[in-house]
Amino acid sequence: MTQVETPVASRHRLVIVGAGFGGLVTVQNLRNVDIDVTLIDQRNHHLFQPLLYQVATSTLATSEIAWPIRHLLRKFKNVKTLLGTVDGVDTASKTVSTLDGEVIAYDTLVLATGARHAYFGHDDWEPYAPGLKTLEDATMIRRRILTAFEKAEREPDPAKRQELLTFVIIGGGPTGVEIAGTLADLSRDTLKGDFRVIDPATARVVLIEGGPRVLGAFNEDLSAYAQRALEKLGVIVHVGNPVTQCHADGVEFAGHSLRAKTIIWAAGVQASPAAKWLNAQADRAGRLAVNPDLTAPGHPEIFVIGDTATVANGDKGTVPGIAPAAKQQGAHVAKIIKARLAGDTATKPFRYRHSGDLATIGKRAAVTDFGFIKLKGYPAWWLWGLAHIYFLIGVRNRLAVALSWLWISFTGARSARLITQREAAEEDKPL
Structure with a gap:
């Protein structure tokens, strides 16, 4: 048989x-x-998105917050990766x-x-106000920010120079607050002495939040501190009025028009x-x-x-x-x-455990809210930094980011100020 x-x-x-x-x-x-x-x-990389804004504002290099997926999973024999x-x-x-x-x-x-x-039904705003979700977004925003200073150095018209040196961030959540604070540090500290015609410290950083306060997910005390800390850095904060128009020449809100050549979307x-x-x-x-x-x-x-x-x-x-x-x-x-x-088909509901809220404001201040403990200022900044370094992948990246932050904290110098990959619309135009 x-x-x-x-x-x-x-x-x-x-x-x-x-x-x-x-x-x-x-x-x-x-x-x-x-x-x-x-x-x-x-994409072929895993991205540590919470620090993406630091690439956009010349603090970190792209390789410090992203890792090739294939490398991360190279020892997982049961996993196949497809691009x-x-x-x-x-x-x-x-x-x-x-x-x-x-x-x-x-x-x-x-x-x-x-x-x-998302632009809340105004997708036509995207070319003027790019958002921040990918490495490509970050390098494009970095390019626009740094190019604005370069163009301002060559612009003889004071009014046009002011437009170039006006940076608008739409959205007062953690991303918007972090971008605004870092941009203020960049213009008033990092770029000090780099130009001969313009004074980078005269740049205007404007944060517009449609809600009643910045960092709406935090308690009111920390939210108020964050706004004061931003204003201390020179950031102009507008709350309570959403942007109604966004175009090549700037934005409109609360019945006013603000001329600006660099706009960053952090609202949705x-x-x-x-x-x-x-x-x-x-x-x-x-x-x-x-x-x-x-x-x-x-x-x-x-x-x-x-x-x-x-x-x-x-x-x-x-x-x-x-x-x-x-x-x-x-x-x-x-x-x-x-x-x-294993044969267990019982329903298992997901239970979320909230670890806390963190946001940094420039290079020496932050707010953290863990429910049982709330911190602000320099101690919160250290805690914010340690938490983010801990979750980075690999010892080399943790050391590189930690050293970059310490160097910036003490000297103000940022080494990632590179203008790369000019946009197609700019290829045939002079700076």
Whole structure:
């Protein structure tokens, strides 16, 4: 009698779209699990986004806050990394498709595709007021800032020179406050003595927040301190009136027109089109409302995490779209996948643990709110720095960033003041 071999069952196929904080933590927690993991991202690097503004303001180099994904996962033998842009999900056939026509099958899918900046229905503002979500955004903003000083040095008309030396930041959340403070330091400290015609210290840094105060997520005392600290640095702070127009010559708000050649958007974000891929309902920011266990409604095999999802947080509203939350969600998803593979299909709701809020204001001040303890000023700045250095990847990067910050703190010098990759519209124009 001939013995018929029983086919060996194929391993579970997990596809993760996005190598941000949520996606990367999911992978890391499944590195020793007997499954096939495919990680897809449209860029080849993982980005430490909380410090992206420091690239935009010439404090850090791009290589100090980003790492090649393949290098990070080189020892994970069950993980395959693909460079590609996902443009759709077929839930019936359980496949993910990319722009270059590749189709990848999954048994479990994790969508951690992040978000981009949103202009609240005014997408035509983007060319004049770029947001800050990618390394490309950061280097473009850095180029615009540094080029503005260079053009001002050559501009004979005082009015036009003032426009070039006026920098507007729209949005008074942590990103807007951090950019404004660092820009003030750059103009009044770092660039001191570098120019012969202009005085960089005369540059105007203007922060516009539509809400009643900056750092609205912090308590009022810390918010008020942050505004005072910004004003001490020379930043002009406007609150209570949103921007109504944004164009090549500046912005309009509260019935006033402010002429400026450099505008930075830090006011809102828009999630990736993941909700559209699943034909699911999304909120105004494009985020998909997930089940308590982070699965997509009607699709227990699909998890949606990070900025792509809106997650209920009991009586506290929703889970904030910050890096620690995405990391916790990634770890939770990995835990559920492990349990399912072991035969445990019980629903496991996600519980968010808030670690605290932090924001820096220039090179020697910050605010931190951990609930039980609130700090401001220089002690908060040290705590903010230690927390961010701790979460960087690799000893070399931690040392490099720490040394850069210490050097800037004591000397004011920033070594990343490089103008690179001029924009297409400027290629044929002189500075």
